[in-house]
Amino acid sequence: MGIEIKNQEIENQMRELARNLLNEKKVDVIIGYAKGTVPLSSAPIMITNEEDIDKLIWNNLCYINLAKYLVPRIPQLIDPEGNNLKVGIVSKGCVGRALIHLAVEKQINLDDIKIIGIPCNGIINRKKVEKEIDEKEILEVSASGNDIVVKGKDFEQKFPFDEYINELCKVCKVKSPPTDASISEACVGECQEISNLEDDFADLAEFEAKSSKEKWDYIKDLLKTCTRCYACREACPMCYCNLCFVDQNKPIWFGKTTELSDIIVFHLIRAMHLAGRCVACGACSSVCPMGIDLNLITRKLEKMVKERFDFTSGIDSETLPPMMSFNMDDEQEFMLEED
Amino acid sequence: MDQKILMKNEIGKLYIELAEEYNFYAPVKEKGNIVFKKILNPDDIVLEYFNSKVPPKEVLFPEMEVLFEYSLDGKDVEIQDRQDLDEKNVIFGIRPCDAHGFALMATFFTAHGDCEDEIFMKKRANTILMGIGCNEPKSTCFCTSLGGHPFQKDDLDVMLTDLGEKYLVETISEKGKTFIQKLKWLADAKKKDVQQAQELSKKSEESFVTKLDLTDIDKILDPNFEHPIWKEISDICISCGTCSYLCPTCTCFDVIDETDEYNNRGRRIRIWDTCQSCLYTLHTSGHNPRNSCIERCRNRIMHKFSYYPKNYDQIGCVGCGRCVQLCPVNNDIRAILTKIKNIEKEEEISA
Structure with a gap:
C-alpha cells in the first residue's frame, strides 16, 4: 500500500476519533496538525469546534512534537474558571513518548488528556530534500507509492521515502504511542504495547569509529551556523524550564555570543539536560532555520543511557528515569579520589 | 543615470x-x-x-x-x-x-x-x-x-x-x-x-502570487490591542527567535559586558535580541509585562505595522517572506495580517 493511501486512512480515523471526543464532551480542545501554507511544512492547530475537525491532517510533514503545548506554558490551557482544559492530542509514537515522560516528571496529568494514537511511518527530512532541490522553489510536496514527490515551476523530482526521512525516524521502533495498563485509559486510536525494546545503535557506528579529534571537528562544523534563535529548545517537549540555564543573567552563567565556544556550550549542555529524557522526535532538527541536524548528539545520549541504565524514555509510566533516582551503592567512577 | x-x-x-x-x-x-x-x-x-x-x-x-x-x-x-x-x-x-x-x-x-x-x-x-x-x-x-x-x-x-x-x-x-x-x-x-x-x-x-491589502492596517491595529484575535494568532507560537533573527528590519540587541579578571581585560559586546523571548521584557523585580506569547506575538505585529507607521510614517516590514518560509510552526505572517484586516470587515458586517 502506498504511503499516501495509508496516510489518508490514518487521517480519516483520526478525524473520526477527534470528532467523537469533542461530540461526547470528553475533551474541550483537540491539538493536531493542519496543512501548512508553504510546502514542506505543517502547522499545529487547536480545535474547539466540531466544524473545524476537517482541518486536521496527517502526513509525513507533521514534524512538531505537539506534547510541547501541554507542558507548563503561559497562557495555560485553562477554562475561564481556571480549571485545566481536557485535551485530545494527536499523537504519533514520539508524541506519546513525550506525554508519558512528562507525566513521569509530573509536568502533566494524563487524567486530563486523551491520546489520539496514530502509527507514524516517518517524518520527511526537510533539510535533506531542500538541499537536493537547491536554488529552485519547491511548490508542492506529496507522497506517492514509496516516493516523496517534489514539484516546482519547471521540475518534478522523486525521492525514495525510506532514504529521505529523518535519521531518527529510520531507527524508530515506537511508531504509535506506547501504552501500558496504567495509562490505557488515556489512549484512544492506535497505541502499542511495548516490551523489550532492542536496539543495536548500528547507525552510530560510523561516528563512533572516528577519532576524538574527528568527532570534535564534526561537532564544530555541525554547529557553526547556529544563530542562537533557540528554535530547537522551544520546539523540544522536554525543554520546559521556567528559565533556561543559558538565559540565566543574574549573574550570567554562560556566554551568550555566537562565538563557536559559546554555541557549543549551549548545545552540549542542553543535550546533557536531555540525557534519558529525549524522546527522539527530531523536532529540534526539523525546526532549525539553519538546517542543523542535532539528531546524532541526542542519539548518542540515548545509547549511553540505554547501556548504563537500561532505560528508554517515555515507554512506561512506572519506571523512574535514571536522572530522577539514585541508589546508595551507585558506582561513582567519576570521583577522582576516594577518602 | x-x-x-x-x-x-x-x-x-x-x-x-x-x-x-x-x-x-x-x-x-x-x-x-x-x-x-x-x-x-x-x-x-x-x-x-x-x-x-x-x-x-x-x-x-x-x-x-x-x-x-x-x-x-x-x-x-x-x-x-x-x-x-x-x-x-x-x-x-x-x-x-x-x-x-x-x-x-x-x-x-x-x-x-x-x-x-x-x-x-x-x-x-x-x-x-x-x-x-x-x-x-x-x-x-x-x-x-x-x-x-x-x-x-x-x-x-x-x-x-x-x-x-x-x-x-x-x-x-x-x-x-x-x-x-x-x-x-x-x-x-x-x-x-x-x-x-x-x-x-x-x-x-x-508573477507575484501573494497580494495583501495593507491599507490603513495601523488604524485597525490600534483600537484592537485587546482583541481576542491575538490569542488565536499566538496559540501555536513557541516563542523562538527565528522570525526576528532572520528579519531584515529587526534591530533589537542586548548589550553584555564580559570580563576576563585573570588577565585584567574585558569587552562590551552586543548580540541580537528578540521581542519573542520571554527574557526580553523581564524586569529586575520579576514582573514581566509581556509574560505570554499573546503579548509577544502582538508586539511583533504592532511594532512593524503600527508603531513604525506612527513614528516613521512607513511600515516596518519589507515582505521578504523569510519568516513565512522558516517559522517552525508555520505561523504565517500573511495569514496573520489577513486575519487582522478581517476584523474590520467583521465589524462592518455586525454594524
Whole structure:
C-alpha cells in the first residue's frame, strides 16, 4: 500500500476519533496538525469546534512534537474558571513518548488528556530534500507509492521515502504511542504495547569509529551556523524550564555570543539536560532555520543511557528515569579520589 | 543615470578591482544556506539564488559585535575603540527588499535624537549597495504589497538586472555614480538591454502570487490591542527567535559586558535580541509585562505595522517572506495580517 493511501486512512480515523471526543464532551480542545501554507511544512492547530475537525491532517510533514503545548506554558490551557482544559492530542509514537515522560516528571496529568494514537511511518527530512532541490522553489510536496514527490515551476523530482526521512525516524521502533495498563485509559486510536525494546545503535557506528579529534571537528562544523534563535529548545517537549540555564543573567552563567565556544556550550549542555529524557522526535532538527541536524548528539545520549541504565524514555509510566533516582551503592567512577 | 553592462564572467575582474579598496560581500553557499560573506575567492560567489537565508543585515549589524575592548593596568584603564568602522564595504547581490530593510534600520537607528547608533550609521555610510533585481520572486514574497517592487531602485546605490549572460548596471545614487565611473572597462548598455530589463521587471511584478491589502492596517491595529484575535494568532507560537533573527528590519540587541579578571581585560559586546523571548521584557523585580506569547506575538505585529507607521510614517516590514518560509510552526505572517484586516470587515458586517 502506498504511503499516501495509508496516510489518508490514518487521517480519516483520526478525524473520526477527534470528532467523537469533542461530540461526547470528553475533551474541550483537540491539538493536531493542519496543512501548512508553504510546502514542506505543517502547522499545529487547536480545535474547539466540531466544524473545524476537517482541518486536521496527517502526513509525513507533521514534524512538531505537539506534547510541547501541554507542558507548563503561559497562557495555560485553562477554562475561564481556571480549571485545566481536557485535551485530545494527536499523537504519533514520539508524541506519546513525550506525554508519558512528562507525566513521569509530573509536568502533566494524563487524567486530563486523551491520546489520539496514530502509527507514524516517518517524518520527511526537510533539510535533506531542500538541499537536493537547491536554488529552485519547491511548490508542492506529496507522497506517492514509496516516493516523496517534489514539484516546482519547471521540475518534478522523486525521492525514495525510506532514504529521505529523518535519521531518527529510520531507527524508530515506537511508531504509535506506547501504552501500558496504567495509562490505557488515556489512549484512544492506535497505541502499542511495548516490551523489550532492542536496539543495536548500528547507525552510530560510523561516528563512533572516528577519532576524538574527528568527532570534535564534526561537532564544530555541525554547529557553526547556529544563530542562537533557540528554535530547537522551544520546539523540544522536554525543554520546559521556567528559565533556561543559558538565559540565566543574574549573574550570567554562560556566554551568550555566537562565538563557536559559546554555541557549543549551549548545545552540549542542553543535550546533557536531555540525557534519558529525549524522546527522539527530531523536532529540534526539523525546526532549525539553519538546517542543523542535532539528531546524532541526542542519539548518542540515548545509547549511553540505554547501556548504563537500561532505560528508554517515555515507554512506561512506572519506571523512574535514571536522572530522577539514585541508589546508595551507585558506582561513582567519576570521583577522582576516594577518602 | 549611467547604464552599463557587466558580463557575468567579469565578476572575478570586478572583485579583484574592488577588493583592494573595499570589503566585498556577496552571496555564497555555506552548509547548504545562501548567506552574505566577505569574499576571499571570487569563485565562491553564487549568482543563482532567490535570496539569502540570513538577511544581509548581518554584514552591518552582525549577530554578535564587539563594541569596544578594555584593559586594566593598576588604576589605569585603556579602552580600545573599533578600528574597522572606516573600512569601505560593497554588498554585491543584495535584493531590493533587503536594501529597503537597511533604510528602515537607518531610520530607526537615527530616530532618537542624540542617541544615533554611531557604529551602524558609520558602517552604512561606508557601504555601497550593489543590488540585483528579482527576476523570479518566490511565492512567499510580498514586497509589492508593501509599496516595494522586485526591481525597486530607491534604496540602492547601483542596480543590476540579470539579463542571462550579463547584467545591466544602472547607477542610482550619487555615491553609486562615482563608484561605477571608476570602473572604466564597463561597456555602455544598448537600448535593447534597457528594454529587456524593463520587460523583466514587468514580468516579475506580474508573477507575484501573494497580494495583501495593507491599507490603513495601523488604524485597525490600534483600537484592537485587546482583541481576542491575538490569542488565536499566538496559540501555536513557541516563542523562538527565528522570525526576528532572520528579519531584515529587526534591530533589537542586548548589550553584555564580559570580563576576563585573570588577565585584567574585558569587552562590551552586543548580540541580537528578540521581542519573542520571554527574557526580553523581564524586569529586575520579576514582573514581566509581556509574560505570554499573546503579548509577544502582538508586539511583533504592532511594532512593524503600527508603531513604525506612527513614528516613521512607513511600515516596518519589507515582505521578504523569510519568516513565512522558516517559522517552525508555520505561523504565517500573511495569514496573520489577513486575519487582522478581517476584523474590520467583521465589524462592518455586525454594524
